[in-house]
Amino acid sequence: MNEQLLALADDELIVGWRDSEWTGIAPLLEEDVAFSSIAQNEIGHARAVYELLVGSDGDADALAFDREPEAYRSAPLVELHLLDWAHTIARRWLYELADEIRITALKDDPEPGIAGLAAKIDREEAYHRLHAELWHERLRDEPRFRRAVEELWPYALGVLPAELRGELARRAGLAEVAPVERGTHTAELAALWEEMTMVRRSAPAGARW
Amino acid sequence: MVALSARRVWEALEEIPDPEIPVVSLVDLGVIRSVELRGERVRIELTPTFLGCPALDAMKRALERTIAELGAQPEVEVVTDDSWSTDRITPAGREKLRAAGFAPPAPRQASAPRLVQLQAKVFRCPYCGSTETRLENLFGPTPCRSLRYCERCRQPFEQFKTI
Numbered sequence: 001m002n003e004q005l006l007a008l009a010d011d012e013l014i015v016g017w018r019d020s021e022w023t024g025i026a027p028l029l030e031e032d033v034a035f036s037s038i039a040q041n042e043i044g045h046a047r048a049v050y051e052l053l054v055g056s057d058g059d060a061d062a063l064a065f066d067r068e069p070e071a072y073r074s075a076p077l078v079e080l081h082l083l084d085w086a087h088t089i090a091r092r093w094l095y096e097l098a099d100e101i102r103i104t105a106l107k108d109d110p111e112p113g114i115a116g117l118a119a120k121i122d123r124e125e126a127y128h129r130l131h132a133e134l135w136h137e138r139l140r141d142e143p144r145f146r147r148a149v150e151e152l153w154p155y156a157l158g159v160l161p162a163e164l165r166g167e168l169a170r171r172a173g174l175a176e177v178a179p180v181e182r183g184t185h186t187a188e189l190a191a192l193w194e195e196m197t198m199v200r201r202s203a204p205a206g207a208r209w
Numbered sequence: 210m211v212a213l214s215a216r217r218v219w220e221a222l223e224e225i226p227d228p229e230i231p232v233v234s235l236v237d238l239g240v241i242r243s244v245e246l247r248g249e250r251v252r253i254e255l256t257p258t259f260l261g262c263p264a265l266d267a268m269k270r271a272l273e274r275t276i277a278e279l280g281a282q283p284e285v286e287v288v289t290d291d292s293w294s295t296d297r298i299t300p301a302g303r304e305k306l307r308a309a310g311f312a313p314p315a316p317r318q319a320s321a322p323r324l325v326q327l328q329a330k331v332f333r334c335p336y337c338g339s340t341e342t343r344l345e346n347l348f349g350p351t352p353c354r355s356l357r358y359c360e361r362c363r364q365p366f367e368q369f370k371t372i
Contacts, residue, residue: 030346033356037348044352047288066286123294123372124259124352126321131347133324157337 001053003073004161007116008102009049009184010074011159013064014189015095016042017196018078027085038092038128045121052117065200069185069193073204076180077155081188089139090148093132094156097171100129155180213281218244218251225271227267228264229351235268240276241295251276252284256293259352279320283336292342294331306369307335312357314369315330322371327355335366342366 020039050060077095082088085192103125106118149172156172157165157179169176188203222244225238227318235241235255240255253272257265269285297304303313312335318326319364332342339361346356347370354367 002317030356033346034327034348035351037352039351040263042262044259048260051289078214116292117286120260120289120293123291123321125372126262127347130322130324130327134347197321 002114004102004106005049005053005074005156006168008106009046009053009064010072011078011095011099012042013046013196014072014074014192015078015091016040016105017044017081018082018191019092022088028097034131036166038061038131041124041128045124048121061200065197066170067096070076072102072185072193073182073188074185074189075155075159075182076160076184076186077152079186079189079192080152080155083160083194084148086142089132089135090152092128093136094149094152095159096125096129096132096173098156098159098168099125101167102160104162121199149174154178158182213246213251215244215246215278218246218276218279218281221275222253222272223281225268225275227270228267230306230311232304232305233298237271237305239299239301239302240268240293241272242292246281249281250282250284252286254286254288256288256290258293260289261352285301294370298369310335310366311354312366312368314371317371331355334362334364335365337362343363 016039019035019042023032023039023150026035035190046064047060050063052057054060055065076093077098080087080091100122103122105116107122108116109115132176153172153174154177157168157176158181160168165179166177222241223226223234225235227233227235227238238258240256240258243252245252253276255265255269255272265287269287272285274282276285294317296317298313302316306313312332315332327347327361330340330342333340334342334357337359339359341360342357343360344355345365347356349356349367353370353372355370356365357368358365
């Protein structure tokens with residue numbers, strides 16, 4: 001299994017779940033719409049990458065939901081359960097910066113199936129980046145937002161493999177620090193996993209939807 | 210039985226409405242990439258608009274039903290490559306969208322859309338035709354749409370995103 005693609009799919013699935021937590025309770029109605037739509041896109045990207053990984057005869061749902069929490073390859077950044085808007089926007093901004101760098105790299109993958117899917121994902125992500133950029137412009141001088149970015153910065157570096165981190169630091173305008181690496185999980189993942197897999201685990205074997 | 214022609218298949222597909230915006234057909238939307246007749250079987254390549262679009266499964270089932278009604282065996286393959294863009298919406302499809310109050314997408318540029326472009330006064334209100342419109346939300350009720358507001362006729366409207 002392509003570990004890099006599995007990491008991408010797991011990140012998109014988990015960040016989609018986290019973004020969807022604002023559905024119905026975002027501070028502005030327009031952000032309720034935006035976060036719900038972004039979450040839907042991210043989970044759609046996860047599905048497409050899982051489908052690519054399992055092939056046409058495989059079961060993408062099984063790959064997405066039948067693993068134990070420890071087996072997920074998600075970066076700690078996307079797992080964090082963030083309950084305030086400054087941190088939520090800081091994560092969106094940092095995640096999209098990092099995600100753009102790896103998606104751009106995947107667009108040049110020698111495997112046409114991977115390159116083509118990356119290009120399609122990239123077109124949709126363009127709107128997530130604009131959303132993040134709008135918020136970043138609005139909040140960049142707010143002390144609460146700056147603190148949130150600083151706090152999440154080591155996590156953001158952990159989204160990317162070591163060779164791409166310099167580029168992320170350049171785009172974010174921040175100095176490289178010791179990253180919170182992928183492969184370890186936050187305490188928050190277990191509770192999210194319980195919720196995320198609940199319906200599937202409770203369904204009798206062979207249930208169809 | 211008269212042998213099925215590709216033209217007959219395309220005509221039948223033109224009758225299938227988009228599940229979320231039924232004023233346009235799947236053919237208008239440009240999501241049918243190819244139709245291939247192989248004896249009793251009709252193979253169709255379908256490409257999603259947005260990857261997270263929940264209408265994809267409904268589109269697939271509608272295609273299968275239509276081909277079965279033509280007396281052939283459907284084979285619908287979903288292709289998730291980079292072949293679909295909003296530039297594939299046909300001129301007829303764009304006109305139908307506009308008439309229904311959805312501003313059709315702007316043509317795709319070589320680079321990804323930028324904020325300054327979306328905030329420019331070039332997007333036309335589908336109701337009154339004014340370009341005095343402003344971006345309200347990059348996102349809308351479905352992944353493919355943004356929300357704009359017309360300052361002239363004071364009407365919010367949905368603008369197709371360019372992807």
